[in-house]
Amino acid sequence: MSTTKTGNIPPERHALHELAGEYVLGTLSAARRREVEARLADDLQLQAAVHAWEDRLLPLTGLVEPVASSPRLWARIERSLDALAVPAPRPAPRRAWWRWDSLALWRGLTAGGFAIATLLAAVLVGRLAEPPAEARFMVVLVAPDDKAPGWVVQAGASGARQVELIPLGAVEVPRDKALQFWTKAEGWSAPVSLGLVTPGQTLRVPAGSLPAVQPDQLFELTLEPRSGSPTGRPTGPVRYIGRAVKVM
Amino acid sequence: MPALPEFDYEATLAACAAGERAAMQRLYAQEGGRLLGVVQRIVRDAALAEDIVHDACVNIWTRAARFDPARGSARGWIYSVARNLALNAVRDGARELAVDDDTAAALDARASLEAWHDMADAFAWQDSAGRLGPCLEQLEPVRRNCILHAYVDGLSHNEIARRLEAPLGTVKAWIKRSLAALRECMG
Numbered sequence: 001m002s003t004t005k006t007g008n009i010p011p012e013r014h015a016l017h018e019l020a021g022e023y024v025l026g027t028l029s030a031a032r033r034r035e036v037e038a039r040l041a042d043d044l045q046l047q048a049a050v051h052a053w054e055d056r057l058l059p060l061t062g063l064v065e066p067v068a069s070s071p072r073l074w075a076r077i078e079r080s081l082d083a084l085a086v087p088a089p090r091p092a093p094r095r096a097w098w099r100w101d102s103l104a105l106w107r108g109l110t111a112g113g114f115a116i117a118t119l120l121a122a123v124l125v126g127r128l129a130e131p132p133a134e135a136r137f138m139v140v141l142v143a144p145d146d147k148a149p150g151w152v153v154q155a156g157a158s159g160a161r162q163v164e165l166i167p168l169g170a171v172e173v174p175r176d177k178a179l180q181f182w183t184k185a186e187g188w189s190a191p192v193s194l195g196l197v198t199p200g201q202t203l204r205v206p207a208g209s210l211p212a213v214q215p216d217q218l219f220e221l222t223l224e225p226r227s228g229s230p231t232g233r234p235t236g237p238v239r240y241i242g243r244a245v246k247v248m
Numbered sequence: 249m250p251a252l253p254e255f256d257y258e259a260t261l262a263a264c265a266a267g268e269r270a271a272m273q274r275l276y277a278q279e280g281g282r283l284l285g286v287v288q289r290i291v292r293d294a295a296l297a298e299d300i301v302h303d304a305c306v307n308i309w310t311r312a313a314r315f316d317p318a319r320g321s322a323r324g325w326i327y328s329v330a331r332n333l334a335l336n337a338v339r340d341g342a343r344e345l346a347v348d349d350d351t352a353a354a355l356d357a358r359a360s361l362e363a364w365h366d367m368a369d370a371f372a373w374q375d376s377a378g379r380l381g382p383c384l385e386q387l388e389p390v391r392r393n394c395i396l397h398a399y400v401d402g403l404s405h406n407e408i409a410r411r412l413e414a415p416l417g418t419v420k421a422w423i424k425r426s427l428a429a430l431r432e433c434m435g
Contacts, residue, residue, distance in 0.1 A: 014428070017427075017428075017431055018424055018427060018428070021427035021430075021431065022423070022424075022427065024328070024399075025395065025398045025399050025423070025427070026290070026331070026335045026339075026398050026399060026402050026403075026404075027398045027404060027405050027408075027423060028339070029339065029404075030336070030339040030340045033335065033336060033339055047319065048319065050328075051319045051320035051324070051325075052320070054320055054321075054324040054325070054327070054328045055320050055321050055324040056380060056430065056431070056434050057380070057399055058321070058323065058324045058327060059380045059381070060380070060395075060396065060399045060400055061282060061286050061327055063396070063400050064282065064285040064286050064289050064400060065285050066281030066282040066284070066285045067281055067284040067285040067288055067294075067297075068281060069280055069281060069284050069298065069301070070298065073280070073284075073298050073301065073302065074273070074276055074280070076298075076302055077272075077276065077302055077305045077306065078269075080302065080305075080306050081269065081272065081306065081309055084306070084309070084310065215293075215295045216295055245293075245295070245296055245299075
């Protein structure tokens, strides 16, 4: 390969190396990236071309200064690896398993991938945010057990604030129950109710009384009695949960 | 730059594939900071970067058995896992929607265009980049900057065009030709 001259390579090979090069470089659009990823599953030539580019360009990572990670990151990775080692951890129901800091809940979520949720958020921003300048935070709320996304939360970071909860599909709620929308930012002693949710409908909450949404702020929907939680705190199981990701 | 002690990436991945948690921890200790740096440079958000490095590490752990040393370097594979997650996160429209003043300011602050020569010196480019260094040097500076903005900063064609104040079509052509030149130069 080291002596190969591009002049001897048929044009379709050029196209292959060009596509692989742009894929690794990162300049392909989202749609083209997905095309390449789909092809990579069984196109050995493309795989080889991509691997060659990965190794060619790898030294460029040396131009980036390492960043000190928060001490929590490795701990978080370890928890996810622990969760992988124990298939489908099921917490005992009598424990407060809906809690915001419930390890099992977050284990499941983190193993499933926040980046996937972020990616979904990015797609949805494209569809939903018009004009885009308002929506500064996105949250994809996923079901804790199968990570299926069910709702999207949009929130402006400043100015006239409102939090929008947008359904992605139909949700079944038992007749005598209701979904209640909660949020909790770091440092808050307890989740704050943002109201009861009508399945299938967008809920708009004027957030004037709330502080601006923060990165990583938690949002969840819990199953509560029909008139809402009697205690002002979540009492029922978490049906959807996610945390805020800043979008530019 | 002092020579780094040899780290056996292939053996470490093999140990990960065998379920040795300590190997994953060594890999994280070895590369975690740079992985985070590389990802954060692309996504420009510290919390999102940590999410992505988390996901990348989980991926590396679960897919280590499928890494095939015959197809590329172990270190290249590790970075490709993280970079692909980061690129997917930024390519899906969010950033294209609003390159607002904040973003523009962040880009300006980084001033990577001017920084290229400083970086090359600071990083002992010619020694550390192997065959890539001389091949990059052969490119005209503006084309080299296209490659660096794309790979290091995660910029799209559009963003590079805006950054360099060059027409989009020109930027696309520069990148294609630069890639062809690099491949010819490096084999």
